[in-house]
Amino acid sequence: MTxxxxxxxxxxxxxxxxxxxxxxxxxxxxxxxxADFEPWEEGVxxxxxxxxxxxGRPAAEVSELHEAFASGxxxxxxxxxxxxxxxxxxxAVVLRSIEVHEVDSHPRAFRQVGRQAVRNALTExxxxxxxxxxxxx
Numbered sequence: 001m002t003x004x005x006x007x008x009x010x011x012x013x014x015x016x017x018x019x020x021x022x023x024x025x026x027x028x029x030x031x032x033x034x035a036d037f038e039p040w041e042e043g044v045x046x047x048x049x050x051x052x053x054x055x056g057r058p059a060a061e062v063s064e065l066h067e068a069f070a071s072g073x074x075x076x077x078x079x080x081x082x083x084x085x086x087x088x089x090x091x092a093v094v095l096r097s098i099e100v101h102e103v104d105s106h107p108r109a110f111r112q113v114g115r116q117a118v119r120n121a122l123t124e125x126x127x128x129x130x131x132x133x134x135x136x137x
Contacts, residue, residue, distance in 0.1 A: 008091055009039055012039065013037040016034065017117075018113045019031070020116055028104040033099075037125075048066050054099075066095060077118055
């Protein structure tokens with residue numbers, strides 16, 4: 001069986017939402033992001049939209065969260081390229097909006113939500129990953 005090489009993303013994936021929330025005591029984590037994944041030139045391009053600001057938060061702090069999100073996206077896409085040989089990354093990721101919790105949001109949470117955003121985009125593009133074993137009825 002031969003498989004066609006695939007490019008990620010195969011089409012524009014708009015408003016992909018991802019949430020990372022962990023509340024098992026202190027410290028807790030929270031990050032919410034909405035991003036578009038658009039076909040682009042080969043490689044990974046990242047940009048933030050004007051709508052991804054957070055009122056009342058210093059620009060430097062918001063920039064750090066944006067960078068953490070981009071880092072998570074790149075890490076997840078690098079793993080995907082390793083796990084799925086023949087997959088070409090040709091994507092522009094546009095971070096449309098983020099939500100920040102006053103206490104529980106930090107760069108580590110935004111790195112994780114970036115990774116989750118890629119997983120959500122992959123599911124939207126290609127469907128859920130195959131189950132690792134047959135499920136019983």
